[in-house]
Amino acid sequence: xxxxxxxxxxxxxxxxAVCALTFFLMNAIPGGTAELILKHTFVGLEExxxxxxxxxxxxxxxxxxxxxxxxxxxxxxxVTGEGIGTSYVFRKPVLYLLxxxxxxxxxxxxxxxxxAVLAGVSLGIYSAxxxxxxSDHILRVATLFGVxxxxxxxxxxxxxxxxxxxxxxxVAGYGSLENLFLPAAALSLHSMAxxxxxxxxxxxxxxxxxxIRFAKAKGLPLRKIISRHALKNAMLPVVTVIGFxxxxxxxxxxxxxxxxxxxxxxxxxxxxxxxxxxxxxxxCVLAIVSMFLLVNFLVDMLxxxxxxxxxxx
Amino acid sequence: MKNKxxxxxIILITLLVCASLLSSGCTSSEGSETAEVAYSNTLVxxxxxxxxxxxxxxGDGGTLICEKAAxxxxxxxxxxxxxxxxxxxxxxxxxxxxxxxxKLRDDVFxxxxxxxxxxxxxxxxxxxxxxxxxxxxxxxxxxxxxxDDYTLRIETSELNPILxxxxxxxxxxxxxxxxxxEAGEYVKPVGTGPYKFESFDEQTRVLTVVKNENWWGGEVGxxxxxxxxxxxxxTRAMAIENGELDFTVDVPYSETDRINEVEEVNVEKYxxxxxxxxxxxxxHEPLDDVRVRQAMSYAIDRYEIAEHVLYNVGxxxxxxxxxxxxxxxxxxxxYTRDLEKADELLTAAGWVDKDGDGIRDKxxxxxxxxxxxxxxxxxxxxxxxxxxxxxxxxxxDVEPEVMEYGAIxxxxxxxxxxxxxxxxxxxxxxxxxxxxxxxxxxxxxxxxPGYSNPRVDALITEARTIADLEERYRKFNEVEAIVYEEQPxxxxxxxxxxxxKKDYVxxxxxxxxxxxYRINADMYIEK
Numbered sequence: 001x002x003x004x005x006x007x008x009x010x011x012x013x014x015x016x017a018v019c020a021l022t023f024f025l026m027n028a029i030p031g032g033t034a035e036l037i038l039k040h041t042f043v044g045l046e047e048x049x050x051x052x053x054x055x056x057x058x059x060x061x062x063x064x065x066x067x068x069x070x071x072x073x074x075x076x077x078x079v080t081g082e083g084i085g086t087s088y089v090f091r092k093p094v095l096y097l098l099x100x101x102x103x104x105x106x107x108x109x110x111x112x113x114x115x116a117v118l119a120g121v122s123l124g125i126y127s128a129x130x131x132x133x134x135s136d137h138i139l140r141v142a143t144l145f146g147v148x149x150x151x152x153x154x155x156x157x158x159x160x161x162x163x164x165x166x167x168x169x170x171v172a173g174y175g176s177l178e179n180l181f182l183p184a185a186a187l188s189l190h191s192m193a194x195x196x197x198x199x200x201x202x203x204x205x206x207x208x209x210x211x212i213r214f215a216k217a218k219g220l221p222l223r224k225i226i227s228r229h230a231l232k233n234a235m236l237p238v239v240t241v242i243g244f245x246x247x248x249x250x251x252x253x254x255x256x257x258x259x260x261x262x263x264x265x266x267x268x269x270x271x272x273x274x275x276x277x278x279x280x281x282x283x284c285v286l287a288i289v290s291m292f293l294l295v296n297f298l299v300d301m302l303x304x305x306x307x308x309x310x311x312x313x
Numbered sequence: 314m315k316n317k318x319x320x321x322x323i324i325l326i327t328l329l330v331c332a333s334l335l336s337s338g339c340t341s342s343e344g345s346e347t348a349e350v351a352y353s354n355t356l357v358x359x360x361x362x363x364x365x366x367x368x369x370x371x372g373d374g375g376t377l378i379c380e381k382a383a384x385x386x387x388x389x390x391x392x393x394x395x396x397x398x399x400x401x402x403x404x405x406x407x408x409x410x411x412x413x414x415x416k417l418r419d420d421v422f423x424x425x426x427x428x429x430x431x432x433x434x435x436x437x438x439x440x441x442x443x444x445x446x447x448x449x450x451x452x453x454x455x456x457x458x459x460x461d462d463y464t465l466r467i468e469t470s471e472l473n474p475i476l477x478x479x480x481x482x483x484x485x486x487x488x489x490x491x492x493x494x495e496a497g498e499y500v501k502p503v504g505t506g507p508y509k510f511e512s513f514d515e516q517t518r519v520l521t522v523v524k525n526e527n528w529w530g531g532e533v534g535x536x537x538x539x540x541x542x543x544x545x546x547x548t549r550a551m552a553i554e555n556g557e558l559d560f561t562v563d564v565p566y567s568e569t570d571r572i573n574e575v576e577e578v579n580v581e582k583y584x585x586x587x588x589x590x591x592x593x594x595x596x597h598e599p600l601d602d603v604r605v606r607q608a609m610s611y612a613i614d615r616y617e618i619a620e621h622v623l624y625n626v627g628x629x630x631x632x633x634x635x636x637x638x639x640x641x642x643x644x645x646x647x648y649t650r651d652l653e654k655a656d657e658l659l660t661a662a663g664w665v666d667k668d669g670d671g672i673r674d675k676x677x678x679x680x681x682x683x684x685x686x687x688x689x690x691x692x693x694x695x696x697x698x699x700x701x702x703x704x705x706x707x708x709x710d711v712e713p714e715v716m717e718y719g720a721i722x723x724x725x726x727x728x729x730x731x732x733x734x735x736x737x738x739x740x741x742x743x744x745x746x747x748x749x750x751x752x753x754x755x756x757x758x759x760x761x762p763g764y765s766n767p768r769v770d771a772l773i774t775e776a777r778t779i780a781d782l783e784e785r786y787r788k789f790n791e792v793e794a795i796v797y798e799e800q801p802x803x804x805x806x807x808x809x810x811x812x813x814k815k816d817y818v819x820x821x822x823x824x825x826x827x828x829x830y831r832i833n834a835d836m837y838i839e840k
Contacts, residue, residue, distance in 0.1 A: 031719015041373050043445040045689065045718055046737050048758035053446035091371055100516045153513065156547055163555050171552040174517050174545055259364070261543045263517055271363065273717065 003312045008287060011293050015286065016075075022070050022285045026278055026312045031275045034058045036089045039274035056091050061088060065254040074282065084286065085279030089272070094283035098265065102287055105264035108256070109249045109291075111184035114192035116249075117242060122201025123192075124238075125226065131204060131239030139196070155186035172261040183260045187252045191245040198241045199234065235306050243299035321603070351363040354838050356818065359549045359561030360828065362517045366501050371444040371491075375484035382522050382540060384424075385486035385504030388415060388434065389477050389824040390672050394639040394789070395743040397477055401429070401505060401529075402488060405477050408466075411455075413476055417463040418640040421529045423489035424509040431459035432453045439487045451479045451742065469641040474777055476560075478744035483828065490680075507533040509832035519543055530702040534820055534837030541630035546691065553578060553813055559838070560814045560821075562830050566692065577713060578815045582626050583823045584635055585830075586740035587808035589627070591684075592761040594800060599662065599680070600731060606800040608658040612707035613700055614650040619701040619806050621694045626809035632793045633739055633748055633804055635778035637825065640745040640786040644792040655707045666708050673708035681710040687718050690736045696805070697734050725761060733761060736808055743826055745789045749773055753796055 019149040027033065034057045038049050057062050062073075070218045078084045084094045123139060130136045162182060163171045171177045206212065207230055253266035265284045303310045360381060366372035370387065379385045384687035388402035421429040435457045442449045455470040466709045469476060479485065489503040507530060508522035520540040524533045543549045543561070550564035555577055564580075565574055572669050573580040599605045631648075634641035659665075662679050664673040673680040686697045699714035704711045711732065716724075724730050737759070739748050750773050751757045755765040769792050776788040796802070810830060811821060819839045824831040 029717075029719060030723040031717070032722065035722060036719055038446070040716075042445050044738065045739075046735050047447075047741070050450060050758060053450060056446045091367055091368065104516070154552075159548070161552050164551055167555070170557050171555050172548050172557070173541070243501070259545045259546060259548055261541065262543070267363065267544070273366075276719070 007312075013274060013299070015289055015294060019282060019286060020071065022282060023074070023278070024067065024190045026276070026281055028271075029068055031276070033278070034061075034308075036274070036276040037061070037208055040277075041089055067247060074279070084226050084248060084283050087272075087276045087277055087280045089275050089280070097268065097280060098283050098287055100265060101226045101265045104262055105250075105257070106255055106291075107180065108183055108187065108253055108264060109246070110251050110264060112178055112188035112191065112252075113246065115184055115188040115241075116195050116245060119188075120195025121199050121238065124196040125201045125231070127196065127209065128203035129226075140200075143193040143196050146189045147197075149189070151186050151190060151252050154189055155165055155182070155259045156180050158186050159191045164292050172259075174261070174263050179260075181273060183256050184260055185208055186259075187249060187256045190252065191242075194241055194245055194248075199238050202237045203230060203232040206230045211232070231265070236303065239299050239302050239306065243296045246295040247292050250292060317604050334608070341516070342439070353840070354534075354835070356538045356559045356838060357537050357557065358538060358540045358541050358832070359552055359558040359657060361542075361544070361546075361563050362820060363544050364513075364520055364540065366382070367502060367513050367520060367543075369484065369486065369502055370440050370499055374502070375486065376828045377520075377540075378504070379483035379486040379506070380827045381829070382510075382520060383506045383508045383832045383834065384502050384522060385483075385488055386506045387481050387483065387486045388417075389480040391743045393825055394637055394739060394817070395826055396636075396639045396744060397481065400481070402465075402480070402539065410472055412466045414460070415467065415480075416463045417465065418529060419463050421505050423505055424503050424525060424528055425489055427489060427490045428488075429487065429505055430462040431465040431631070432462075433489060434465055434487050435459050436484065436490055442490075443483055445484055447544050448479070448482065448484045451471045451482070451747075452476065452485070452546070459816055461723075475742055475744040476741040478747070481743055481826070482741065484760065488673045496633060506581070507834075508535075508538060511537075526555070528834065530834055532835075534835050535724040538832070543733050543737075553815070560812075562813065563626075563811055564812070564813055565577075565817065566626045568693075569624055569626060569813075571694075571777055572755065579814060579816060579822070581812045581814075583810050583812065584628060584637075584807045585810045585827075586635060586638075586825060587736050588630055588633060588736050589692065589734065589736050589805045589808060591700070591803040591805060592729050592735065594728070594733075595764060595800060595802060596728060597658060597682075599664070599675070602662050602683070603799055604658040605664070606803070607705065608655040608662075608702060608818075609659070609709065610648045610800050610803050611651045612667075612704050612709065613648070613803065613805065614703050615647050615805055616649070617703075617839075618696055618699050622699050623692050623806060623809060625804045626811050627835050630804045630807045632797055633752065633802075635739070635825070636792070638745075640739070640789055642790040644790075645793060645797050650703075652674070652707055659708065664708070672710045679710060680708065683711070684713045684732040684734060685721050685724060686713065686715055686734040687721055688715050689718070693734055699706070700734070731771065734822050736806075738828070739824060741828070746773065746776060749789055749792050752802065753792060757828045762801045763771075764796075764799075766795065766799070769795055786836040 035049055036053050038053055038057045039045050043049055062070065074085060086093050087097060122274060127136045129138045134152050159171050159182060162168050168179045212225060212230055214227050234310040253264055253272055255262045265287060268280065269284040318666055319523060361390060364377065366374045367378060369375045369378045378386065387400050389402035390398045391758060392398050398486045401418050401421050402472055403418055405415045408414050417431060417434065423429055438457060438804045442452060442454060453469045453471055453473045454470045460466050492499060492501060492503045494500050507525055508527045509525045511523045512523040512760050513520045522613065543552060546563055547567045549561045550568050550572055552558045553561050557719045593600050593606055617627050619625060619627055628799045629647040631645035632642055636643055659673055662677045668674060684697055684701060686693045688694050694715045701711040701713050725733065751759040753760065753769050754773055755770050772792050774786045776785045779785040812830060814821065817839045818836065820834050820837050821833045
């Protein structure tokens with residue numbers, strides 16, 4: 001129990017540190033905040049802004065206050081449950097925007113994660129069992145492609161093949177299972193390859209262990225050896241990689257959401273950064289960090305079940 | 314806790330959660346799909362920006378709602394040559410220096426059924442002035458008075474000859490007070506246009522409009538129009554190829570000719586009121602030398618850029634205005650490439666390649682500039698590269714840098730730049746004075762180069778008090794001729810727009826005065 005308290009304490013601290021860092025970095029990047037907000041909301045990027053207009057925006061959003069006061073005000077509102085600010089561009093509470101956009105991102109990242117884990121682990125096992133045979137080689141070369149191809153390019157290729165040539169799924173949109181297929185596949189490719197590589201290596205290592213030989217000697221069928229003995233022991237490094245891949249997936253959504261016009265927080269985050277819509281950037285980063293921490297917390301919990309020798313506390 | 318199956322359980326639960334999320338996604342769209350069947354004459358439009366807001370008052374929804382969704386209308390309209398024409402105002406008159414009177418149509422009804430009178434026009438202008446600093450500073454309205462139901466009198470705070478032009482700007486479009494709820498919060502646009510607001514899905518950001526049966530302008534072509542924001546140009550191209558869209562704009566320029574070949578899809582290329590121009594920092598030597606600037610203009614091959622960088626989505630430009638604009642100086646021709654003339658001018662200015670490295674130098678200093686540009690407009694980065702290569706052939710070393718917009722702002726404010734390539738709007742308001750005074754007058758807000766010519770300042774100031782349009786335009790033509798000669802900004806090309814639509818979309822007429830594109834009421838689907 002004490003461990004959990006400590007763990008949550010650290011998580012809260014991490015969230016705070018990331019928020020603070022985001023806030024000050026956002027204010028440190030070049031370009032006047034008020035000017036860019038004005039240009040994104042009223043004026044148009046290339047047009048000029050007058051001093052009067054800038055002052056009006058600055059005073060509307062209290063941008064002239066010292067940074068630490070602005071940050072303190074934000075933290076206070078967040079902690080007391082007042083909300084985490086109002087978007088400059090959308091003129092809506094950030095929490096409301098997140099509630100609209102977050103499900104789409106969770107859906108996309110969750111589906112990609114599911115594809116990556118299911119396909120990655122099973123292909124990894126298959127590849128390990130067929131070590132150094134032709135199918136293993138093909139799979140290993142395929143993973144190299146998977147890791148090295150940028151996901152936006154894969155996304156365009158997938159659209160070309162599955163939408164334009166085969167007419168199986170629509171190009172872009174949101175709402176149905178059909179729409180989810182391409183973005184999730186494009187996004188998962190990288191993680192799938194990583195999971196597969198680790199599963200294969202770890203599986204091979206485990207299969208060389210003495211207790212596996214013993215299980216074989218005992219006369220257990222291969223299927224049982226894999227599922228009962230080998231897999232569980234080989235999963236530890238795989239689970240670690242899965243935890244890390246979550247960060248990768250959340251980062252990937254930023255590009256993928258733009259391409260597929262997917263209404264998630266990735267595309268919201270990018271637009272908000274260029275518009276210097278600070279409250280929204282803060283909100284998105286907060287959501288992404290929390291998701292990442294949560295997944296890694298779950299992964300750590302999974303450790304103790306996979307290997308009872310690991311104890312926290 | 315020691316249960317062997319726990320990890321499996323966790324994975325299963327995770328998958329179940331994913332699955333339930335997926336299925337929840339499916340069910341939410343069912344309602345809208347069944348609704349679509351009821352309308353046959355529906356157009357699906359792929360908008361080029363994400364639809365962030367439908368708020369026309371305190372957000373940037375003005376252009377979308379007025380020009381692309383055709384929900385609202387402005388008091389003043391514009392002809393293809395950018396001269397003004399009546400909109401929902403029938404006529405206007407400058408009674409005194411600062412007093413204007415607008416007569417309104419008496420047969421215009423809002424979508425909520427109420428009649429539009431001068432009171433509502435006053436109301437919507439007051440709202441936008443209070444919320445939108447940009448529009449307020451262009452309108453310069455001190456007070457308004459509804460003289461009778463169909464007459465609005467406007468007092469400006471200073472002489473403002475462009476007032477009717479500003480009232481063509483989509484953000485000034487008229488909305489009914491019922492666009493707001495009782496608490497004064499903006500809910501939806503209730504306008505007077507050919508299409509009525511039906512729904513806006515805040516999650517998928519799909520905007521749907523339906524035909525306004527009682528439009529004052531007559532019959533409306535489509536029953537329904539669905540607007541979807543698809544920010545990626547490649548995705549828009551593939552979506553219309555795949556039949557998911559009926560109409561879209563600005564697919565990648567390099568793809569326009571290929572897509573035009575696709576069955577049932579056609580691509581039309583138009584010029585829009587925007588120019589690609591190169592600002593020259595006149596405070597940096599030797600860019601203050603007019604000969605160097607002219608030489609640069611001669612070294613740039615505008616025709617090659619239009620053909621190979623823009624794929625003819627855009628055309629070589631001479632002055633800041635489109636030749637089709639009524640006030641444009643029609644005598645000006647784009648600078649054609651002439652490396653000999655460039656050599657002559659640069660040699661006269663003392664820039665010769667003494668050390669034989671291909672770059673001209675003077676007093677041991679090479680002729681070298683940096684060139685900033687940004688990537689949000691796809692034509693800019695390749696154009697910067699092409700210009701750098703062309704200028705190098707004339708012995709000028711140019712280093713292009715593609716930067717984030719904020720960084721460019723900072724560099725410009727600090728003066729750490731030589732050349733800046735950007736795409737500027739030239740008819741935010743259909744009036745020449747606005748652009749000429751912003752760009753070329755001493756201290757003008759868009760006068761990045763720091764250009765100052767007393768003759769130009771005098772001509773623009775004189776023109777302000779001239780009521781006769783012909784005479785007024787003559788002054789502006791002279792300004793154009795001067796800056797054509799002096800090249801403080803090197804105008805490279807007119808910005809283009811590629812309209813991509815299915816063959817069965819009929820009656821579309823491109824409006825060059827629109828800010829991206831305008832959907833016209835007579836557009837329909839041919840069955």
